[in-house]
Amino acid sequence: MGCTCAKQLKRPRGYEDPVALASQTYFSVSEVEALYELFKKLSSSMVDDGFINKEEFQLALFRNSKKQNLFADRIFELFDAKHDGVIGFGEFVKSLSVFHPNSPQADKEEFAFQLYDLWQTGYIEREEVKEMVLALLNESDMSLSDDIIEAIVDKTFIEADSNGDGKIDREEWKAFVARNPSSMKIMTVPYLKDITTTFPSFIFRSEVEDAD
Amino acid sequence: RPVMMNAFELISTSQGLNLGSLFEK
Numbered sequence: 247m248g249c250t251c252a253k254q255l256k257r258p259r260g261y262e263d264p265v266a267l268a269s270q271t272y273f274s275v276s277e278v279e280a281l282y283e284l285f286k287k288l289s290s291s292m293v294d295d296g297f298i299n300k301e302e303f304q305l306a307l308f309r310n311s312k313k314q315n316l317f318a319d320r321i322f323e324l325f326d327a328k329h330d331g332v333i334g335f336g337e338f339v340k341s342l343s344v345f346h347p348n349s350p351q352a353d354k355e356e357f358a359f360q361l362y363d364l365w366q367t368g369y370i371e372r373e374e375v376k377e378m379v380l381a382l383l384n385e386s387d388m389s390l391s392d393d394i395i396e397a398i399v400d401k402t403f404i405e406a407d408s409n410g411d412g413k414i415d416r417e418e419w420k421a422f423v424a425r426n427p428s429s430m431k432i433m434t435v436p437y438l439k440d441i442t443t444t445f446p447s448f449i450f451r452s453e454v455e456d457a458d
Numbered sequence: 459r460p461v462m463m464n465a466f467e468l469i470s471t472s473q474g475l476n477l478g479s480l481f482e483k
Binding site: 284288306307308315316317318319321342345361362375378379381382385386397398399401402405406422426428429430431432435436437444 | 479
């Protein structure tokens with residue numbers, strides 16, 4: 247249809263169809279449009295190229311583009327579904343959808359599992375957990391003795407590694423987070439539920455009416 | 459008596475995992 251083509255031509259580079267993105271996520275069309283306002287801000291903070299690069303992502307999380315952080319790196323890698331070193335608008339919306347309060351618990355659990363499976367072996371291993379604890383301590387400028395760190399890792403495996411093989415598989419992970427819901431709090435971002443009030447500027451620009 | 463947190467509870471306090479900060483102006 248001529249009308250649709252005209253709209254596509256007007257779309258900035260990298261701006262995927264909000265109707266299509268809404269149909270694949272827990273966001274409405276208006277919310278996808280509101281997320282575009284945020285995406286524009288983040289993707290132009292250093293290089294205005296329509297993509298969020300690693301430094302722009304770090305800048306948004308830490309107000310510092312040079313801050314190295316193991317967890318921010320893992321989140322970036324998971325958002326970058328195409329593995330091309332940058333986050334496009336579609337990748338941004340689809341990944342954020344997992345963090346929506348209405349997103350299913352199973353999707354959140356799977357995302358968190360992949361996040362913590364640093365070496366992508368299909369298991370969360372003891373060495374990975376220890377590395378993450380050390381990274382957290384480093385980030386917080388805290389220091390704990392190796393004995394205490396080992397005790398924290400031991401306690402974690404006693405609670406999570408039900409079959410005692412030294413690694414946490416997906417089934418064990420699901421059972422563990424069911425018993426420890428506080429570990430999954432990071433997987434829900436309450437702002438995503440009222441994104442249109444957080445970024446209201448889209449209202450004056452919306453081209454598409456929500457079907458719902 | 460204080461209860462020791464498990465590693466994932468500790469890790470979940472990382473600022474690098476706090477995506478809410480993307481929305482804070």
